[in-house]
Structure formats: C-alpha cells, structure tokens
Amino acid sequence: MRAFGIVLVTIVVYIVESNRYAEQLYEDLLYYYNKNVRPVKNASESIKVKFGASLIRIIDVEKLKFSPYSSRVFLKRPTPQVFHKQR
Numbered sequence: 281m282r283a284f285g286i287v288l289v290t291i292v293v294y295i296v297e298s299n300r301y302a303e304q305l306y307e308d309l310l311y312y313y314n315k316n317v318r319p320v321k322n323a324s325e326s327i328k329v330k331f332g333a334s335l336i337r338i339i340d341v342e343k344l345k346f347s348p349y350s351s352r353v354f355l356k357r358p359t360p361q362v363f364h365k366q367r
Contacts, residue, residue, distance in 0.1 A: 320327060
C-alpha cells in the first residue's frame with residue numbers, strides 16, 4: 281500500500297510540473313498578443329476570412345447492399361472529385 285502511495289504522489293508531482301511548463305509556454309507565446317489589433321486600416325471595416333480543407337485519406341467506404349424487402353438502396357461513398365488526380 282505504501283508503494284502505491286509513493287507512485288501516486290510521483291504521478292501527481294509529474295503532472296503538476298508539466299502543467300507549469302504548459303502555462304509558461306502559453307505566457308511566453310501570448311505575452312505581446314493584442315486582441316484589439318485587426319488587419320484593416322479602418323476598425324469598422326469587415327474582414328474576409330477564407331477557409332479551405334482537403335481530403336488526405338479515405339479510411340472507410342460503406343456500401344449497403346440491395347434488399348428485396350425495401351425500395352431503397354443506399355450507397356455511401358465520397359464524391360467523384362475525391363478520385364481526381366491533383367496537378
């Protein structure tokens with residue numbers, strides 16, 4: 281039981297020490313950060329933000345087979361644009 285207590289205290293000390301390093305990192309990274317700065321000349325001007333995403337890997341394709349007892353056939357697959365080669 282004593283060994284379990286020592287292991288538990290060691291883990292807690294390690295976690296607390298790790299949290300200090302994380303807090304120090306956040307403090308160092310955000311020290312000069314100013315939330316009021318905007319990348320426009322006029323503060324009332326709107327900002328256009330573009331966001332893009334691309335598919336890196338297809339993990340699974342699910343195909344449901346035809347059932348004579350239902351009138352629907354479901355096929356879940358990626359769109360044809362996924363299979364086009366990138367230039």
